[in-house]
Amino acid sequence: MNEIIDRLQELSESVPVPLELPTFEQLVEVEEQILIPLPNDLKEYLLYGSNVIHGALEPVTVTDPYSHTFLPEVTCYAWSIGLPREMIAICQQGDSYYCMDQEGQVHLWQDGDYQDEPWESLWQWIEDVWLQS
Secondary structure, three states: OHHHHHHHHHHOOOOOOOOOOOOHHHHHHHHHHHOOOOOHHHHHHHHHHOOOOOOOOOEOEOOOOOOOOEHHHHHHHHHHOOOOOOOEEEEEEOOEEEEEOOOOOEEEEEOOEEEEEEEOOHHHHHHHHHOOO
16 A cells, blocks of 8 residues: 555646645545545545546545545535445546445446446555556
8 A cells, every 4th residue: 555655646747736635634524524434445545645646537535625526526426326325436537437335345337337347445446547547
């Protein structure tokens, strides 16, 4: 996990207004907003890697409620179009969503159904999908 976060930080693009990392209290607020706990891997990523801008994908963030990547908004919208309520959206790509279950697996949800086999962890998804985008 630490190696992947270090790699993400190295690859992060410089932008005029960089993203901020959240506090633990902000994660608690997000959990209260969506009424389900965040899986541990997602918490770790949000606390230590969610300020990274890299490639074509934009994973969720939790520090700016007005951002198009704000986790509660992205997840609630995905739920409104049929994503099962126990899933948490981690990244929107067009009409598709990468989402995470409570066991920590990442799934691609597209056209109202899950596609292919899930990634075993958020870290595997970051390596296989996000870093390759």
